[in-house]
Amino acid sequence: MLFNSRIYVTLRPSVLDPAGVAVQSGAQQLGYHGVDSIRIGKYIELSITAESEDQARQQLDEMCDQLLANPVIENYRFELTAV
C-alpha cells in the first residue's frame, strides 16, 4: 500500500529560535504589531510503501527519531493518508 505523509518538525519549546525572533521583528516592521511569537520548523512530504498503516507509522516513527528530527532539540508529528 502506498501512503502519503506530512511530517512537521518543530523546535522544542526550551530551545531559543533566533531565526523566528528575526522574522517576528520583520512582521512587526511590516505593521503586524499583534504578532507575539514566531517559531520556525520544517515541513516534510514523504510517500512510503508499506504492508499496512501500522507498519508505515512504525517506519515513520523510526525515521523521524533517527534522521528527520533530532530529539535533543526537536519534536515531530506526522499525518498519514492512504493513496
Add this chain to the structure above:
Amino acid sequence: MKFGIIVFPGSNCDRDVAMVTEGLLKQPTRMIWHQETDLSDVDVVVIPGGFSYGDYLRCGAIARFSPVMRSVVEHANKGKYVLGICNGFQVLTESHLLPGALIRNRDLHFICDRQPLLVERKDSVWTQLYSEKEVITLPLAHGEGRYYADDDTLKDIEDNGQVLFRYCNSTGEITDDSNPNGSLNNIAGIMNKTGNVLGMMPHPERASDPSLRAIDGRKLFEGLISSKILVNP
C-alpha cells in the same frame, strides 16, 4: 601515532588537518573516504570541519548514516581516539558519541574570528601539554555552533568534568560578552565520559603552523602524539 581523516562530500578542512599531522608533525596520515569501513590501521580518527552533505536537514545529520560512521563508533567504543572539529563536532553529537546538539548561533551570524578559550583541565589526552586554566586563542568559523543540551544532560557533563574548552575573554573570565554564539555555559568543546572522544567548534588545525603566527592549537596534536595519558579500552 597514525591519523585517519574522514572525508565526506563537503568536508573542507580535511587537508588542513593533514597539513598539521603529516606536514608539520611528520605522523603517518591517511584520508578515509566516507564509503570506507576498515579503520583498523588508524589510532586517531579526525572528523574535520566543512559542510558534510551540504549540511542538508541538520548539520551532521546525513553524515551520521554514511558507511564509515559505523566504524568510527566501533573505534570510539574500543577506547580509541576520535577528534571532531567544527562540523566534525556536529557529526559526533548527531551520532550520539557526544551528548547535546549544536544549533544556529544566537545572533544568526556566521562567525569567522579568533576567539580566546579557557582550557578547563589538563589531565586529558587532548590538553596534557597545556597548563591548567590556560587561555589560548583559536579560530572560529561556524554558523551553527551554539551548544545546547537539556538541564539534566548539562549538569551531567559539568559534574563529570567533560568540558575541556570554554569561550572566555582575553583574561580568561567566562562571561556572556565573551560567548560568541550563545552556547550554554560558554561550552566550546566537550569529551565523552571516558575522555577518548573530543568535539570542539574552534579549529586547532588552523593554529598549528608557525608561519601563520598562530600556534595555540598545535599542542593538542603534539599531546596526542606523545600520548602519555592512555585511555583504558
